[in-house]
Structures are given as C-alpha cells and as structure tokens.
Amino acid sequence: MRMTVTLSDVADHLGITLTPASVSGAEGDDTAPALLSSPVTGLATLARAGSQQVAFLASDQYLAQLRATGAIAVILKPQHAEDSPVPCFITPDPYSAYAKLTHLFSHDKTELLFGDQTAKASGEGADAFIQNIHPSAHIASDARLGQGVCIGPNVVIGSGVQIGDGARIAAGTSVGSRSRIGRNVLIYPQASIYHDVIIGDRSIIHSHCTVGSDGFGFAPHRDGFIKIEQLGGVRIGSDVEIGAGTTIDRGALDDTVIGDGVKLDNQIQIAHNVEIGDHTVLAACVGIAGSTRVGKHCMIGGGVGIAGHLTICDQVNITGMTLVTKDISSPGVYSSGTAVEPNSNWRRNVARFRQLDGYIRTLINLEKEVRDLRERIEQR
Amino acid sequence: MRMTVTLSDVADHLGITLTPASVSGAEGDDTAPALLSSPVTGLATLARAGSQQVAFLASDQYLAQLRATGAIAVILKPQHAEDSPVPCFITPDPYSAYAKLTHLFSHDKTELLFGDQTAKASGEGADAFIQNIHPSAHIASDARLGQGVCIGPNVVIGSGVQIGDGARIAAGTSVGSRSRIGRNVLIYPQASIYHDVIIGDRSIIHSHCTVGSDGFGFAPHRDGFIKIEQLGGVRIGSDVEIGAGTTIDRGALDDTVIGDGVKLDNQIQIAHNVEIGDHTVLAACVGIAGSTRVGKHCMIGGGVGIAGHLTICDQVNITGMTLVTKDISSPGVYSSGTAVEPNSNWRRNVARFRQLDGYIRTLINLEKEVRDLRERIEQR
Amino acid sequence: MRMTVTLSDVADHLGITLTPASVSGAEGDDTAPALLSSPVTGLATLARAGSQQVAFLASDQYLAQLRATGAIAVILKPQHAEDSPVPCFITPDPYSAYAKLTHLFSHDKTELLFGDQTAKASGEGADAFIQNIHPSAHIASDARLGQGVCIGPNVVIGSGVQIGDGARIAAGTSVGSRSRIGRNVLIYPQASIYHDVIIGDRSIIHSHCTVGSDGFGFAPHRDGFIKIEQLGGVRIGSDVEIGAGTTIDRGALDDTVIGDGVKLDNQIQIAHNVEIGDHTVLAACVGIAGSTRVGKHCMIGGGVGIAGHLTICDQVNITGMTLVTKDISSPGVYSSGTAVEPNSNWRRNVARFRQLDGYIRTLINLEKEVRDLRERIEQR
Incomplete structure (x- = not known):
C-alpha cells in the first residue's frame, strides 16, 4: 500500500x-x-x-x-x-x-513475497498475470497449477499436486505428492507440506509449519518397536490460519482433520487423527494428543495440553497451560495448575501438596473427633 | 504401493x-x-x-x-x-x-520424495540405481556418498560429510561439515543437521528438525554474557525416529547422545549434553534441560519438562506435563500438576493453594488443640 | 581451529x-x-x-x-x-x-558454513575477501550487501534488504523485503526472516527460527473471524542469540522488541508487541503472549508461560514451567505448579486439590468450633 x-x-x-x-x-x-x-x-x-x-x-x-x-x-x-x-x-x-x-x-503479500521475480507472463490488465513462477522452482511435470498462481524461489512441488487459482507459495516451501492446495491459499517461506494433504481455500500457512508428518505410532516388540506406517492424510478446511512452526501429523488410518475457519497460533502440535471443529481458536504452544476431538467455537489457551482419545464439546474455553486428561462435555471455562507466587511460599505450599491427601484425612478425622467432643460436652 | x-x-x-x-x-x-x-x-x-x-x-x-x-x-x-x-x-x-x-x-518413500527426479543412473535390475541426486543439490567435493543414495532438490551437503548406502535426504535439507549419516537413513524435507553430527542406521528425521544447534551456554560478565562456544557434537543411535520441529543441541564439551531405538515425537527440545537411553519414547513437546540423563525404556508423556543435571533411571513413565526437578531412581509412574476443572472451582482452589502452608499449620495446631481438649474432657 | x-x-x-x-x-x-x-x-x-x-x-x-x-x-x-x-x-x-x-x-563458522563455496572474490590479505556469495542465492537487485558478507546456497534476499558488513547468512535462509541485518550477524541454515525486521549487530540466529510472522489477531465476526493484518515489525537488538525453532511475531501496530544482549533458547514463542528488556535470558520452550513487557536482566526458566498484557519488572527469576497470569512488580524468584511424585500419591493429592476450597472451609469452621468448645470447657 x-x-x-x-x-x-x-x-x-x-x-x-x-x-x-x-x-x-x-x-x-x-x-x-x-x-x-x-x-x-x-x-x-x-x-x-x-x-x-x-x-x-x-x-x-x-x-x-x-x-x-x-x-x-x-x-x-x-x-x-x-x-x-x-x-x-x-x-x-x-x-x-x-x-x-x-x-x-496491509502490504500486498504478492508484492512482498514475489515482487522481484522477473518471470511474469503478463495478462490482460495492468495487474493481471497468468502465473508467476520463479525459474528456480522444481515443479513435477504432472502437477497442475491454477491461474494467477505465484511460486517463489526453490519451491518444490511433487507429483500429482494440484494448486488452486491464485494460490501463492513462497520461497523454499515443499509440497509432497498428490497434495491439493486450495484457491488463494498463501504459504510463507519454508513450510513443509507432505503428501496427500488437502488445504482449503484462502488458508494461510506460516514459515516452518509441517503438515502431514508421520503420526507417532509404534507397537512394542521384544526390546524395540515396530513403526506403524501412517496411512492417513491431513484435511485442512477453508479460511484456516496456521502459525509458524506448528506441526500437524497425518492420520494412522483415517485423516487428521482441521475444520473451516480454525485459527492455529505458532508452535502448536496436532497429533494423528485429531479433529478440530470449525472456528475453534488455539493459542500458541498447545499440544493435542492422538485421536482427540475438539468441538466448534472453542478457545484453547496458550500451552494447554490435551491427552489422547478425548472429546471436548463445542464452545469450551480452556485457560493457559491447563492439562486436560478427561472428556469435557459442557460448554464453559476450564483450568488446571496453580498460580504464580514467590518461590519461598511456593516451596512450602508444594511440600504440603505432596502430602495433601494425608492432611485431608487428618482433617476428616478431626472433624469426626470434634463432633464427638461436642456430643460429650453437650451430654454432660 | x-x-x-x-x-x-x-x-x-x-x-x-x-x-x-x-x-x-x-x-x-x-x-x-x-x-x-x-x-x-x-x-x-x-x-x-x-x-x-x-x-x-x-x-x-x-x-x-x-x-x-x-x-x-x-x-x-x-x-x-x-x-x-x-x-x-x-x-x-x-x-x-x-x-x-x-x-x-505404505507408500514407497523413494517414489514419494524422489520419484519425479529424472537424473537417475540406472543399475542392474529394474529398480536398481547407483545414486539419484537432484541436479540442484549442492554437495561438497569431498563429501562421500554411498550406493543407492537419494538426494533431493536444493539439498546442501557440507565438506567431509559421509552418507551411508541407501540413505535418502529430501528437498532443502542441509547437512553440516563432517557429519555422518548412517545407512538407509531417511531425512524429510528441510531438516537442518549442523556439523559433527552422527546419525545411526535406519533412523528417520522429519521436517524442520534441527540437530546440532548450539547448546544454551553463557557466562555472566559485567552487564552482559560471554557466549560459551559449544565444542561437542551430537550422536544419534540406530533406528531412532525424530519428529517434526524437534531440536537437539550439540554438547558443550562432550556430545549430546540419543540411544538406539529412541523415538522422539514432534517439537521436543533436547538441550546440550543430555543423554537418552536406548528404546526410550518421548511424546511431543517434551523439554529436557542440559546434562540430564534419561534411562532406557522410559516413556515420557507430552509436554513434560525435566530440569538440568538430573538422572532418571530406566523404565520410568512420566505422565503428561509433569515438571521433574529432582532425580528419579526407582522405576514407576510419576506425575505432577493438577487436574482440569471448571474455572470457577479452580480459582477458589488455587487461591487456597497459595495459602496452603498456612492452612496446614492451622490444621496441625488444631489437631494438637483437639487432643488437648479431649484430655481435658477425659480428665474430668 | x-x-x-x-x-x-x-x-x-x-x-x-x-x-x-x-x-x-x-x-x-x-x-x-x-x-x-x-x-x-x-x-x-x-x-x-x-x-x-x-x-x-x-x-x-x-x-x-x-x-x-x-x-x-x-x-x-x-x-x-x-x-x-x-x-x-x-x-x-x-x-x-x-x-x-x-x-x-571453536570452529571457524565461515569455514564451516561457507568454506566450500568456490565463488570468492579475493581481497587484500590472505583471509580477506569482499563478498562470498553462492551462485544459487537469489538476491533482489536493490538489496544492499556490506563488505565481507557471506551468503550460502539457496538463500533468498528480498527487495530493499540491507545486510551489514561481515554478516553471514547460511543455506536456505530467506530475508523478507526491507529487513535490515546488522554487522557481523550470523544466521544458520533455514531461518525465515519476514519483511520489515531489524536485527542488531553481532546477533546469532539458529535454524528454523521465524522472525516477523503475523501476530495472532482476529476480530470475532458473525460465526467466523476477521483477520487483523499485522502492520508492525520486529526490532531485535545487538548481541542477541535466538535458538533453533524459536518464533517471534511481528507487532499489530507497533513493533515487537527484543532488547540488546537478550538470549533466547530453542522453541520459544514471542507473541506480537512483546517487549523484552536488555540482557534477559529465556530458557527453552517459553511462551509469552501478546503485549507483555518483560524487564531487564530477568531469567525465565524452561517452559514458562506468561499471559498477555502483563508487566514483569527487572531482575525477575521465574522457575521452570511456571504460569504467570499477573504482573510481577518486585525482583525475586517466582514459581507455580506442583512437584513430581509417584503417580499413585499424585492421583490422591490431585483429587483432594479439586475439593480444596471445600476442605479449607471445613478447616475454618472446625477452627471456630474448636475455639467454641474450648470456651465451653473453660467456662465450666
């Protein structure tokens, strides 16, 4: 501008x-x-x-x-x-x-990311062009690129990839075989999209995202592990934004699914077969373990961890750094952890916490004992 | 397939x-x-x-x-x-x-990652080839590449690097000087392997891993810090898998060591001089601080943090988001933190936690007092 | 050496x-x-x-x-x-x-990262050279590069970029339009620097860092969100070190600011408009939410999370995995969380914690009751 x-x-x-x-x-x-x-x-x-x-x-x-x-x-x-x-x-x-x-x-992203590429095929109007593909990009011969696509330096596009009209893929990003990039998608430099990944229209992916890496699956076997090949893919909806350094694993058998309008901040980890409902927002550094389903219109705070195989219903708000180890089936605000305090206090409180069950037993016994004493006093 | x-x-x-x-x-x-x-x-x-x-x-x-x-x-x-x-x-x-x-x-990874590279030197059989090296790769003249090696577009291989037979290194990955990549290793696009890193046979490294970055070492000095140059390397065993976005720092003086068969999920942080025993499994987002030793056959849950200079013995299982600040010397399951609950409850409980030591003192005094009252009642 | x-x-x-x-x-x-x-x-x-x-x-x-x-x-x-x-x-x-x-x-980084590049323009002395630029680098015609600059393979330098004397930018890194890289800066392979980022002299940036990605800003709107374009930049001081995989978002309107001498370990997340004071040190995996100001000479432990819009004063030390949700206005050591313990104990303690407020109410009532009993006994 x-x-x-x-x-x-x-x-x-x-x-x-x-x-x-x-x-x-x-x-x-x-x-x-x-x-x-x-x-x-x-x-x-x-x-x-x-x-x-x-x-x-x-x-x-x-x-x-x-x-x-x-x-x-x-x-x-x-x-x-x-x-x-x-x-x-x-x-x-x-x-x-x-x-x-x-x-x-806002700055024009095409200008910012592809403005100094000389290899433009000019189109009808002043701004029109068919495709703007940097000569150093490596594009498989059977990949299909839509109109108005911009491809930056050193981009690698695998076999059978489809890229929708107006999509822009910046320097150094790789797109694996058969993946499909929607219309007007914007991918910043150095993202890694593996094979068989689908990204919906208008989604934005920032640098150093990995989409489609292997889910973490191993079967114990004697004194080692057998790798479980991850045969599913990843399906990302439309109008999704994925922050820098976020990782989304491919599914084991079925796909990992990110709904429409989902916003993922930086350094989030989404394990295999997770499903995230439409318009849910995850702040940075969240980790969600395998096969968990998060509902629609949820707000997940920074650093939250959600264990595997859980179901979180719609419109759940989880505050920062909470650990979720069980299903949440009512909308509302949820939390865990303790609040910051001076270390000297904290050390004392934490030492007490480690014996909390014992103290509470003492309390419960004491309650009975006091009731008993009261009765004895009143009986006199 | x-x-x-x-x-x-x-x-x-x-x-x-x-x-x-x-x-x-x-x-x-x-x-x-x-x-x-x-x-x-x-x-x-x-x-x-x-x-x-x-x-x-x-x-x-x-x-x-x-x-x-x-x-x-x-x-x-x-x-x-x-x-x-x-x-x-x-x-x-x-x-x-x-x-x-x-x-x-499973899909054939060679087909997926290198299938559309035309520069193949054909070998004896239909599938045989000597090396499949993309013409855009930059390989130092003194690097040694084994038979059957595949190198993708824009890969950068430094001076003195050795790459074992059958290793496959996908698009955009860089391998620093003198590093040694074992036989049949598979590295996905855009990993960064620094210098003097050793990776064992059949190990798999996903996108955006960094192996061999500087350990975090600074000596305080007047109102700033002197950087401690990190002179050690990283040794990764055989049959290791390293997830996307994981970082493993090089050692300060000695090496950082990852044992055979270790499985590291995405976005794990391994600090300098950490040693991880064979066949230990770390879920995503774990962070281990400098010089800590984790035993063999351990299972470390997602988001766990382990402080520096600790020793965790073999066969320890640590549940998600636990903070470990002291040695663990017996096999078993370990945890910390609190469980998720509705925020309104949590606020009340957390407020109580901040004064827990005081409450427990009250409890202990009360216990004495009740004992005293009982004696007085019984003496009558 | x-x-x-x-x-x-x-x-x-x-x-x-x-x-x-x-x-x-x-x-x-x-x-x-x-x-x-x-x-x-x-x-x-x-x-x-x-x-x-x-x-x-x-x-x-x-x-x-x-x-x-x-x-x-x-x-x-x-x-x-x-x-x-x-x-x-x-x-x-x-x-x-x-x-x-x-x-x-320490190894000579120029030798390690650029030693096998043949395209050197020799200068006066034995070690002198004007610029060492790999022929595969893509450098905008209007970028200005200082003397003694080294640029590795596949580096992409955008329009209007300025690179100071002696700066070294290794393989695959991209630098967005108009960014300014200080003198003697060292950037390892595959960092992503977006547009309008300023990096001070002698700073070091490790692989897979993202600097200048969009801050996480969306305005709720009907059943979706309007993206808030992030119009600010990032200013990083001199003598800063940024670990592998760390992400620093650009500001919404004003800049995100990292002070002189700040040391950031791996996989740290700095949200938009955060300001970090000079010589503060952050261990790995810290996350700081938007608009928070951290003072000078602070030490932030690994995995700490700091909520948005807070002010942390100078010389604050926060221990690992602490959650900070309010301002800290006195120097000192701060903590939250609980300490690791065997899972069987922990389960009991955590169950008690969830009812802690109720138990403490019981305790407080009991205290009154015991006082009452004492009075009744003493009145007799």
Missing part, C-alpha cells in the same frame, strides 16, 4: 460516515471536504497516533487516552463519541472495524 | 494363516482360493472398514464393532475369534501384526 | 599466567618453556580431560575430580589452587575464563 490513502478512503472502506468531533466545541463542519481529503498513513494506538493516523477505542479502559489522542480520527462506540476530541467513526463494534481497516493498510 | 494386494499377500506378510469365520454359520471353507485371491486395498478401523479392507481388534473395548464390521478380515486374539463375523488372522499380539501390516500398504 | 595451540597460547588468550602445581611437590618450575610449548587440543571436563586438554573448576562440588584430573592445566579460583595436581590458571571467575577459552577452540 504505497499510494496515498485519505480519510475519505477510510470512511469508504469501513462503510461508516465520519462524525464531527462533538467535544471540539467548533461550530464548523470538521468533516468538510478538506478534512476528508487529508492523507492517512496508517493505524496506531490512541496513545501513539499522530495527525495522519487513525486509532480505535474498544473498551472504557482507554477513555483517558481517547481524550488526549493525537489521531486524525478514532473508531469508537456511540457512547464514547462525546469524549472524542477528534472526528470519529461510530460503530457498535470498533474492534471489527479496526480489523477490517488493517486490510487497507 | 499401487499394485494389487490380495488377502493371500496379507497372510504371507503377516506369516499367519487365515481362519474361517466361526460365527458365520457357513459350513463351507471361506478361506478357499477365491477368498484368498480377493483384493485388499488397505487397512481400516473396525467401524469404517469396507469389503476390501483389513481391520484389527486389540482390546475388548471394540468387541461390538467387531461383530458389526464390514472388513474382509480381522486381525485378533484367539479369545475374540469366535465373535468375528468375517475370516480372521489369529495372533496373541494383533497390534504388532497391524503395525507390521501397515508396511505392506 | 586446525592449527596447533600451545599452553602458552591458552595463557595469552586468557591473559592469565600459568601457575605451577603447588601440590606436585616438585621443586622445579613446571611452567618452564617446555611445558608452555606443549600442545593443547581442547577443553574437557575435569573427569574426562586428557593430557592435552585444559579443564576448569567453578565450584567446590568437583574438588575430588580436580585432585584426580588428567588435564594438562586447570582454570580455577585462588582457594582451589593448592588442591590442583597440575599447573593452573588462577582467576576469581573460572567460568568466564572457560567461556572465553571456548572461543580459542
């Missing part, structure tokens, strides 16, 4: 009319053409925004920052409008409006 | 004769030649198997599924044979037989 | 004179020229050192090993000198001296 954006463009992109600053005290219409044609260089927080940046206010917590902001305009809720010293875009959901507006100021 | 496999082939591969279905009620020999020559397309679970798939039953839990299975044949224990509606392969260890059978239906 | 190093070289490198063995009983000067010219092949632990290796003693714990060491010389504190059977280098800080000495025996 190197062209000049104006406040009028912002209003158009948001589909919201600019409202004059009610607290400015000025009688004049400050949404006049001169204001609307002001340049906007980007978005910023209320506290840091300069006179060419738009900010947003999503919660009461930052009202003081609103009153002091240097932004050219602020996206906010109706109830906050009167506190704004600058013109505002009023909406019941400023956070979504902000999310939408980031797209206006 | 694209040729047709028959039930007879399955019997041969397993080394087990097909037993007719005892509950079929049929008097005829259903292991007759016609049945044995039936095509088998693969393996499936009891519940999903179709008429050309073999299934297996390893535990009583799935007996109902056995009775309703659509499989052409089932691998099972002697005691389950009479419940089978279809012919069966009877063995005391169906899980191992299943593991073995997966190899019959 | 393939040339011969002598004990005299070691003394020069350390800047410490060799002291004769006081316990040898020998009257002669064993630091005589013959000794000083003895070859030293490297460093080793006291227990394993041979007659051409130097060892060090940093704590009383290993005094017995000192007395039995086979090392040619030992680095130690003044109070340990009299126990040394061999000549010694006396210093108040043997660990720093050891750290310093590792540099004398």
Whole structure:
C-alpha cells in the first residue's frame, strides 16, 4: 500500500460516515471536504497516533487516552463519541472495524513475497498475470497449477499436486505428492507440506509449519518397536490460519482433520487423527494428543495440553497451560495448575501438596473427633 | 504401493494363516482360493472398514464393532475369534501384526520424495540405481556418498560429510561439515543437521528438525554474557525416529547422545549434553534441560519438562506435563500438576493453594488443640 | 581451529599466567618453556580431560575430580589452587575464563558454513575477501550487501534488504523485503526472516527460527473471524542469540522488541508487541503472549508461560514451567505448579486439590468450633 490513502478512503472502506468531533466545541463542519481529503498513513494506538493516523477505542479502559489522542480520527462506540476530541467513526463494534481497516493498510503479500521475480507472463490488465513462477522452482511435470498462481524461489512441488487459482507459495516451501492446495491459499517461506494433504481455500500457512508428518505410532516388540506406517492424510478446511512452526501429523488410518475457519497460533502440535471443529481458536504452544476431538467455537489457551482419545464439546474455553486428561462435555471455562507466587511460599505450599491427601484425612478425622467432643460436652 | 494386494499377500506378510469365520454359520471353507485371491486395498478401523479392507481388534473395548464390521478380515486374539463375523488372522499380539501390516500398504518413500527426479543412473535390475541426486543439490567435493543414495532438490551437503548406502535426504535439507549419516537413513524435507553430527542406521528425521544447534551456554560478565562456544557434537543411535520441529543441541564439551531405538515425537527440545537411553519414547513437546540423563525404556508423556543435571533411571513413565526437578531412581509412574476443572472451582482452589502452608499449620495446631481438649474432657 | 595451540597460547588468550602445581611437590618450575610449548587440543571436563586438554573448576562440588584430573592445566579460583595436581590458571571467575577459552577452540563458522563455496572474490590479505556469495542465492537487485558478507546456497534476499558488513547468512535462509541485518550477524541454515525486521549487530540466529510472522489477531465476526493484518515489525537488538525453532511475531501496530544482549533458547514463542528488556535470558520452550513487557536482566526458566498484557519488572527469576497470569512488580524468584511424585500419591493429592476450597472451609469452621468448645470447657 504505497499510494496515498485519505480519510475519505477510510470512511469508504469501513462503510461508516465520519462524525464531527462533538467535544471540539467548533461550530464548523470538521468533516468538510478538506478534512476528508487529508492523507492517512496508517493505524496506531490512541496513545501513539499522530495527525495522519487513525486509532480505535474498544473498551472504557482507554477513555483517558481517547481524550488526549493525537489521531486524525478514532473508531469508537456511540457512547464514547462525546469524549472524542477528534472526528470519529461510530460503530457498535470498533474492534471489527479496526480489523477490517488493517486490510487497507496491509502490504500486498504478492508484492512482498514475489515482487522481484522477473518471470511474469503478463495478462490482460495492468495487474493481471497468468502465473508467476520463479525459474528456480522444481515443479513435477504432472502437477497442475491454477491461474494467477505465484511460486517463489526453490519451491518444490511433487507429483500429482494440484494448486488452486491464485494460490501463492513462497520461497523454499515443499509440497509432497498428490497434495491439493486450495484457491488463494498463501504459504510463507519454508513450510513443509507432505503428501496427500488437502488445504482449503484462502488458508494461510506460516514459515516452518509441517503438515502431514508421520503420526507417532509404534507397537512394542521384544526390546524395540515396530513403526506403524501412517496411512492417513491431513484435511485442512477453508479460511484456516496456521502459525509458524506448528506441526500437524497425518492420520494412522483415517485423516487428521482441521475444520473451516480454525485459527492455529505458532508452535502448536496436532497429533494423528485429531479433529478440530470449525472456528475453534488455539493459542500458541498447545499440544493435542492422538485421536482427540475438539468441538466448534472453542478457545484453547496458550500451552494447554490435551491427552489422547478425548472429546471436548463445542464452545469450551480452556485457560493457559491447563492439562486436560478427561472428556469435557459442557460448554464453559476450564483450568488446571496453580498460580504464580514467590518461590519461598511456593516451596512450602508444594511440600504440603505432596502430602495433601494425608492432611485431608487428618482433617476428616478431626472433624469426626470434634463432633464427638461436642456430643460429650453437650451430654454432660 | 499401487499394485494389487490380495488377502493371500496379507497372510504371507503377516506369516499367519487365515481362519474361517466361526460365527458365520457357513459350513463351507471361506478361506478357499477365491477368498484368498480377493483384493485388499488397505487397512481400516473396525467401524469404517469396507469389503476390501483389513481391520484389527486389540482390546475388548471394540468387541461390538467387531461383530458389526464390514472388513474382509480381522486381525485378533484367539479369545475374540469366535465373535468375528468375517475370516480372521489369529495372533496373541494383533497390534504388532497391524503395525507390521501397515508396511505392506505404505507408500514407497523413494517414489514419494524422489520419484519425479529424472537424473537417475540406472543399475542392474529394474529398480536398481547407483545414486539419484537432484541436479540442484549442492554437495561438497569431498563429501562421500554411498550406493543407492537419494538426494533431493536444493539439498546442501557440507565438506567431509559421509552418507551411508541407501540413505535418502529430501528437498532443502542441509547437512553440516563432517557429519555422518548412517545407512538407509531417511531425512524429510528441510531438516537442518549442523556439523559433527552422527546419525545411526535406519533412523528417520522429519521436517524442520534441527540437530546440532548450539547448546544454551553463557557466562555472566559485567552487564552482559560471554557466549560459551559449544565444542561437542551430537550422536544419534540406530533406528531412532525424530519428529517434526524437534531440536537437539550439540554438547558443550562432550556430545549430546540419543540411544538406539529412541523415538522422539514432534517439537521436543533436547538441550546440550543430555543423554537418552536406548528404546526410550518421548511424546511431543517434551523439554529436557542440559546434562540430564534419561534411562532406557522410559516413556515420557507430552509436554513434560525435566530440569538440568538430573538422572532418571530406566523404565520410568512420566505422565503428561509433569515438571521433574529432582532425580528419579526407582522405576514407576510419576506425575505432577493438577487436574482440569471448571474455572470457577479452580480459582477458589488455587487461591487456597497459595495459602496452603498456612492452612496446614492451622490444621496441625488444631489437631494438637483437639487432643488437648479431649484430655481435658477425659480428665474430668 | 586446525592449527596447533600451545599452553602458552591458552595463557595469552586468557591473559592469565600459568601457575605451577603447588601440590606436585616438585621443586622445579613446571611452567618452564617446555611445558608452555606443549600442545593443547581442547577443553574437557575435569573427569574426562586428557593430557592435552585444559579443564576448569567453578565450584567446590568437583574438588575430588580436580585432585584426580588428567588435564594438562586447570582454570580455577585462588582457594582451589593448592588442591590442583597440575599447573593452573588462577582467576576469581573460572567460568568466564572457560567461556572465553571456548572461543580459542571453536570452529571457524565461515569455514564451516561457507568454506566450500568456490565463488570468492579475493581481497587484500590472505583471509580477506569482499563478498562470498553462492551462485544459487537469489538476491533482489536493490538489496544492499556490506563488505565481507557471506551468503550460502539457496538463500533468498528480498527487495530493499540491507545486510551489514561481515554478516553471514547460511543455506536456505530467506530475508523478507526491507529487513535490515546488522554487522557481523550470523544466521544458520533455514531461518525465515519476514519483511520489515531489524536485527542488531553481532546477533546469532539458529535454524528454523521465524522472525516477523503475523501476530495472532482476529476480530470475532458473525460465526467466523476477521483477520487483523499485522502492520508492525520486529526490532531485535545487538548481541542477541535466538535458538533453533524459536518464533517471534511481528507487532499489530507497533513493533515487537527484543532488547540488546537478550538470549533466547530453542522453541520459544514471542507473541506480537512483546517487549523484552536488555540482557534477559529465556530458557527453552517459553511462551509469552501478546503485549507483555518483560524487564531487564530477568531469567525465565524452561517452559514458562506468561499471559498477555502483563508487566514483569527487572531482575525477575521465574522457575521452570511456571504460569504467570499477573504482573510481577518486585525482583525475586517466582514459581507455580506442583512437584513430581509417584503417580499413585499424585492421583490422591490431585483429587483432594479439586475439593480444596471445600476442605479449607471445613478447616475454618472446625477452627471456630474448636475455639467454641474450648470456651465451653473453660467456662465450666
């Protein structure tokens, strides 16, 4: 986005009319053409925004920052409008409006990742092209690439691979045999997609993701193990985003399945035959063991571990670093662990925890004993 | 595996004769030649198997599924044979037989990873070749490659590297100077093997593994740190498997050592000078700090953390997300942490935990006090 | 380091004179020229050192090993000198001296990573060269590379990138548009640096690091999410080291910031807009959620998780696998979790923990009741 954006463009992109600053005290219409044609260089927080940046206010917590902001305009809720010293875009959901507006100021990923590739076949319009494939890419002769596909340097595409229209695969990524990459998928540099993996339309995969590595399966045998070859694949839905360094294993017999709209943060581990329901969000460093099913619209906090062969129902929220070792069958918020405290306290508490069962037995006995003493006193 | 496999082939591969279905009620020999020559397309679970798939039953839990299975044949224990509606392969260890059978239906990795490389030097037989090296690979002039080696696109092999017969190194992997890769090793795309790393025969390394990165060593010095150069290497045994994204640091002075037959799942972190005994299995996301020794035949659950400079004896089983901060010197099962519960309960319990030592002191005092009261009552 | 190093070289490198063995009983000067010219092949632990290796003693714990060491010389504190059977280098800080000495025996990274690249432009002296760029590297025409830069095979350098003098970028690494790599930075194979990332002088980045991937930001919207484009960058200070597989996300609006001298171990996850103060050290597998600020000179143990939007002050030490969910505003040592114990005990304790609040209520009631009983007894 190197062209000049104006406040009028912002209003158009948001589909919201600019409202004059009610607290400015000025009688004049400050949404006049001169204001609307002001340049906007980007978005910023209320506290840091300069006179060419738009900010947003999503919660009461930052009202003081609103009153002091240097932004050219602020996206906010109706109830906050009167506190704004600058013109505002009023909406019941400023956070979504902000999310939408980031797209206006985002760098063009094609330009970023493939902009300096010279081998373009030009198409009809100024921006049109058929395919932009770096000459150093290794593409199997029987792979099928859609229109508008971009392939970066050193990309390796295996036999029988299908790549949908508009998909972009950046430098060094490899795609194994027979895998199918959906339309408008974006894969950043150095992802590794194994064979027989399906990725739905518009999904985004970041660097160093591995999709389709062998599930961890071994049968004990004398003093070693027999490897269980992993014969299933991986099916990833549409509009999925997968963070950097995340690993998703292929299934043992059936497929590992990631639903539509699922968002996976960085360094997540998904074992074989896990199924994750649509629109579930996993924060970074989550690990889910084999064959577990996570429902739809769940929110799994960072570092959570979920054991294998479990079922987690829809709309479950699990807080950070919780260990889940049994099914969860009611929506709600779940947790485990203990809270941070000074180490000297913690050492004492942990030592007590190790004998907790004994102490509780003491407590229960004591309860009986006190009841008994009371009776004896009262009988007198 | 694209040729047709028959039930007879399955019997041969397993080394087990097909037993007719005892509950079929049929008097005829259903292991007759016609049945044995039936095509088998693969393996499936009891519940999903179709008429050309073999299934297996390893535990009583799935007996109902056995009775309703659509499989052409089932691998099972002697005691389950009479419940089978279809012919069966009877063995005391169906899980191992299943593991073995997966190899019959597994894709040929050479075909998958190197199949579309044209630069083959043909050998004696139809399948024979001397070496299959992609022309884009960068191989140091003094590296030594064994017979039957496959090297994928963009692989980088450093000076003095030795690669054993039949080893296969897929796209984009780099192997640092003087490292030695054993016979029939399989390395998936984009692994990074640093210098002076030894990998034993038949080991498998998945994408985005790093082996031989610097151990984390710094000496505090004024207001910064002096890096401690890591002068040791990494020695990995034979028949080891290393999952995607796992990192194994090189030793500070001596080597980091992974024993024979060790299985490491995805995203494991092995710090410098750790030693892991033969046939130990680590589930995903385990972290082991520097200089710790883990014994043989241990099972370490997902997300376990083991502090540095500890010794864990043989045959220790540690459950998921346990924190180990002291030596373990007896075989057995070990755990730490707390179990998942609804967040509202958890908040109350955690608040109590932070004052646990105080409460237990109260309990102990109370115990004394009750004893004292009892004495006073009894003395009257 | 393939040339011969002598004990005299070691003394020069350390800047410490060799002291004769006081316990040898020998009257002669064993630091005589013959000794000083003895070859030293490297460093080793006291227990394993041979007659051409130097060892060090940093704590009383290993005094017995000192007395039995086979090392040619030992680095130690003044109070340990009299126990040394061999000549010694006396210093108040043997660990720093050891750290310093590792540099004398470390392999030359340029030799290791770029030594077999033939395309060298020779410079003035024997070791001088202008740039060593592998012909397979893809470098945008408008990228600017300093003097003495080494670029390995298949490296991809985007448009507008600046690379400082003496920086070395090994095989397969990609550097996104407009990123700036400082002087003498060392990047190991297959790192992924996204666009608009700044890396300070002398920093070291290991394999499979991702720097600048999108922060995890989505605005809920009907039954899905709107992606929040991440418009900030990443700024990494000087003298930083980043371990293998670590991921650092770019900021949402402002930058993610890693201070000078920060050391990050393997598989760490740093979310968007995190700020880490100078000289803070994070052990492996730490995860820090968005917008959290960690102070200077902190030590964060392995597997620690820190929630988002928190402030951790300077000089905080957090032990392994602690979960931090609130600000820490005093220096000190902090912990959470429970300690490892046999699983059978643990199960009982954990079951009690789940009802801890109830038990503590019982305890508190019991305390009142006992007080009441005491009063009734004493009133009689």
